[in-house]
Amino acid sequence: MPxxxxxxxxxxxxxxxxxxxxxxxxxxxxxxxxxxxxxxxFALGEEAYLLRTWHPSTRPDHLELDAQLRWYRLDVTSTSRGGPFDDAGTVEFTAYYRSPEGAGTQHEVSRFVREGGAWSYLDGTT
Known part of the structure; x- marks a missing residue:
């Protein structure tokens, strides 16, 4: 995929x-x-990466992605903090997908934290 x-x-x-x-x-x-x-x-089915970048306090024990969803577009609407010198931040986005039932979207405001120099996904509100 270079x-x-x-x-x-x-x-x-x-x-x-x-x-x-x-x-x-x-x-x-x-x-x-x-x-x-x-x-x-999510678009490429990288479940291990999703788990690895999920904060331990909210990370599920396992993750099984729906193979029938095809994620094809991401629009980042806004960000708050979350820069290289911050320890927390939020990202608002809309993700677009197709499924056997048709097209759909997921709008979310996600919270991220940085600990030990590494960012992780904490949670999100849809």
Whole structure:
């Protein structure tokens, strides 16, 4: 996938954007970068990455993605804090998917925390 566009729609290729994060070769510098990488993980079925980047206080024991959902678009609406010098932040977004029943969206405000220099997903309100 070296030249394949990244599913998060950053405009970069997957190998330049979310690929290194999924492979553990890089860490997200901001809450938004982690949010985008998590969307890409949903789009590509990277369950292990989703669990690895979920805060231990809210992380489920296991995760089984719905193989019939195809996540294809992410629109980040706003961010609050979540920068390289913050320890918390929020990202508001709308994610678009297709399923056997048709097209749909998920609108969410996600909360992220940074501990030990690493961002993790805490929770979200839909």
């Amino acid at each position: 030249t394949t566009p990244c599913p998060c729609r950053s405009g970069l290729s997957y190998d330049e954007c979310c690929g290194p994060l999924h492979r553990g070769r890089a860490a997200a510098a901001t809450a938004e970068a982690l949010m985008r990488s998590r969307f890409s993980a």
